Amino acid sequence: MKKRSYSCGLDAAVDVVGGKWKALILWGLHDGPRRFGELRRAVPGISEKSLIIQLREMEHCGLVNREVxxxxxxxxxxxxxxxxxxxxQALIPLGEWGEKNMEIIEAIPAA
Incomplete structure (x- = not known):
């Protein structure tokens, strides 16, 4: 298997947390352990299939623990x-930036 190579720390971090749902799943787990159904309700809009896939990837990366x-x-x-x-913890400042600039971001026309 080929070893991953990154140009900088941000490149590595985005590889781990990239995608639409992973950061929201991380935030959904910030208060402590949750069952699958609780987590699905904590991440509005995610399908059951997408949540399963994302949790498996995050478990593989060592971000999430699954206890049966x-x-x-x-x-x-x-x-x-x-x-x-x-x-x-590293994503908290990004979330704060998003909150501060949400009106500006919402006003950007969709591509």
Whole structure:
């Protein structure tokens, strides 16, 4: 398998958190572990299939921990790893920038 190579730290970070949903999923998990249904409600607009795919990718990258409880009914909790928590902290200033500039961003015509 070929080793990944990045030109800078931002390149590496965007590779891990890129896409429409990953940052929102990270934010959805910031208060602690959530079950799949809770997480889906915390990320409005995401389909079940997309959430499953994104969670698998994030688990593979080491951002999310998936804990299965063998009980009836089956239960699975998702939580942030230390790496996921540190990435979430790094995204807070970006979210603050978005809040501050939301009106300007919303006024940009769609491409």
């Amino acid at each position: 409880y063998h009980q009836v009914p089956p239960r699975v909790d998702y939580s942030l790893t230390d790496l996921g928590q540190s990435l979430n």
